Amino acid sequence: MLCDVCHIKEATLNYTVVVGETSTTIHICEECAKKKGILPASGFPLSGLLLNAQNRNLVCKRCGLTYQEFADKLKFGCSGCYEVFGNEIKPFIKKIQEGTIHKGRFPSDADTKGLRKKRRIIELKKALKKAIDKEAYERASEIRDKLVKLENEV
Amino acid sequence: MKFNDIIDNPPLWLEGDGPFNEIVLSSIIRLVRNLDGYIFPTRAKEEQLEIISELVKDVVLNSPHFKDVFLISTVELSKSDIDIAKERHLLKGSSGIMECIVTRDEKVSINLNEEDHIRIECRASGFDLETLYSVIFDIDDAISSKLVYAFREDYGYLTSCPTNLGTGMRLSCILHLPGLVLTKKINKLLKDISSHGFSVKGLYGKEGEVEGSFFQIKNLKTLGLSEEDIVRRTNSEVRAIIDLEKKARDKLMEEVGKSLEDKIWRAYGILKNARMLSQKEFVNLSSAVRLGIGLGLIDNIDLKTLNHLLLYTGPAHIQRLKGSIMDKDTRCIERANYVRRVLRYR
Ligand SMILES: [Zn+2]
Ligand SMILES: [Zn+2]
Numbered sequence A: 001m002l003c004d005v006c007h008i009k010e011a012t013l014n015y016t017v018v019v020g021e022t023s024t025t026i027h028i029c030e031e032c033a034k035k036k037g038i039l040p041a042s043g044f045p046l047s048g049l050l051l052n053a054q055n056r057n058l059v060c061k062r063c064g065l066t067y068q069e070f071a072d073k074l075k076f077g078c079s080g081c082y083e084v085f086g087n088e089i090k091p092f093i094k095k096i097q098e099g100t101i102h103k104g105r106f107p108s109d110a111d112t113k114g115l116r117k118k119r120r121i122i123e124l125k126k127a128l129k130k131a132i133d134k135e136a137y138e139r140a141s142e143i144r145d146k147l148v149k150l151e152n153e154v
Numbered sequence B: 001m002k003f004n005d006i007i008d009n010p011p012l013w014l015e016g017d018g019p020f021n022e023i024v025l026s027s028i029i030r031l032v033r034n035l036d037g038y039i040f041p042t043r044a045k046e047e048q049l050e051i052i053s054e055l056v057k058d059v060v061l062n063s064p065h066f067k068d069v070f071l072i073s074t075v076e077l078s079k080s081d082i083d084i085a086k087e088r089h090l091l092k093g094s095s096g097i098m099e100c101i102v103t104r105d106e107k108v109s110i111n112l113n114e115e116d117h118i119r120i121e122c123r124a125s126g127f128d129l130e131t132l133y134s135v136i137f138d139i140d141d142a143i144s145s146k147l148v149y150a151f152r153e154d155y156g157y158l159t160s161c162p163t164n165l166g167t168g169m170r171l172s173c174i175l176h177l178p179g180l181v182l183t184k185k186i187n188k189l190l191k192d193i194s195s196h197g198f199s200v201k202g203l204y205g206k207e208g209e210v211e212g213s214f215f216q217i218k219n220l221k222t223l224g225l226s227e228e229d230i231v232r233r234t235n236s237e238v239r240a241i242i243d244l245e246k247k248a249r250d251k252l253m254e255e256v257g258k259s260l261e262d263k264i265w266r267a268y269g270i271l272k273n274a275r276m277l278s279q280k281e282f283v284n285l286s287s288a289v290r291l292g293i294g295l296g297l298i299d300n301i302d303l304k305t306l307n308h309l310l311l312y313t314g315p316a317h318i319q320r321l322k323g324s325i326m327d328k329d330t331r332c333i334e335r336a337n338y339v340r341r342v343l344r345y346r
Helices: A030-035 A046-050 A067-073 A079-084 A086-096 A108-112 A115-133 A137-153 B003-008 B046-061 B079-087 B129-144 B178-182 B186-195 B227-273 B279-294 B303-312 B315-322 B328-344
Strands: A013-019 A022-028 B024-033 B069-073 B099-103 B108-112 B118-125 B169-176 B198-202 B214-219
Touching: A022 A086, A046 A067, A046 A086, A079 A086, A115 A137, B003 B069, B003 B079, B024 B129, B046 B069, B046 B099, B046 B108, B046 B129, B079 B315, B108 B129, B118 B129, B129 B169, B129 B227, B169 B227, B169 B279, B178 B186, B178 B227, B178 B279, B186 B198, B186 B227, B214 B227, B227 B279, B227 B328, B279 B303, B279 B328, B303 B315, B303 B328, B315 B328
Parallel strands: none
Antiparallel strands: A013 A022, B024 B118, B024 B169, B069 B099, B099 B108, B108 B118, B169 B214, B198 B214
């Protein structure tokens, strides 16, 4: 298991961290633990995983939430926070969720923006690659036709 | 409709019927939603919260989907009524103005401005996630046809807590697992469940304690899976637990049947005769009787009556019987009186 902080070294310490109703295990290497001043006996502050010198001063202009406050409480203040902190939180979200891409329903108004089509295009592209890998060229050309049609609509 | 009209009648999800009712007390589905363009409740100003509340109430109270609904607001309730609403899972938070729109049968409730703008919850008796699933999305569609939700292509429905992102959907079941507790298989099972992406904890009792062998299981992952995936996974996880519990019960009957039967009838005897009952004691004794019903060892009482007792013996509900604040001992006396009264007419 690679260290969740540097993503380079092998992790040697494990910490269970509670996030809302969930808990997740953080794996960290000794060097990163030392750098962040974490003692093996104490708990792991999640803020240690999220914060670094560059991002701690980020602020959401709409609701006034700072990234430091987010790291402490793990609660967003508004949808704007997702724009401002978006890249910083991605590894963390990946850790507590099944991935970082929504696969479920969308609101009826989002649907009219062509979201359903866009998702269908992504699915078809995947299917196309699979078909080509399997050398199922007839199937691939069928998929390609569908793709072209959809892409023209969007 | 008044608050008391709701409280006087037991919620329909405590009927004690539905699939696998001898093991699954109830199923719950919850959706978390926020309105586009508004700051989340934890950081919003009071006047913003009022606007959100008005917007949602306008849609819900005027929609043909929501007939016979009642608005519960902490502004209008006494402290003891708020405690009752909490015992019935209608209110959750602890600060600020809390509002909840609830149907008369308490199967559907919509909380406003808690951690998120909107939280829709549907409950059913027994193990029935599919029905709940279709009910809740009818409601969700009705709301989203009038109001715009905060949503992003990548993260799905945006929520205050990152643990609710994506679908914003949480499924849970209340399980009664005395067989697995008595055969000491429960700890390993709880560990296994956690490793499958679910959280499971005791329903009664303080942190780390389990009273009455009641557990609540919930899905943890909400992003990166479709709603159907979550339903399918939860269904199969709960089904597996049900099968294990059934096996454990069979084993108990085979190996210690007579002494189990004895314990169950003694528990029933205490409930029928006790002069003082703490909530903890009631939960544990009624758990034994519930197992007896499941095993077909006792038919003097049904699951519906036990479920209703479970709710109406909570501290806030007991206090309501006399309409005055009581100390703990008085509550124990009133609780025992109440249980005896209900059981006498069985
Ligand atoms: Zn490291
Ligand atoms: Zn913000």
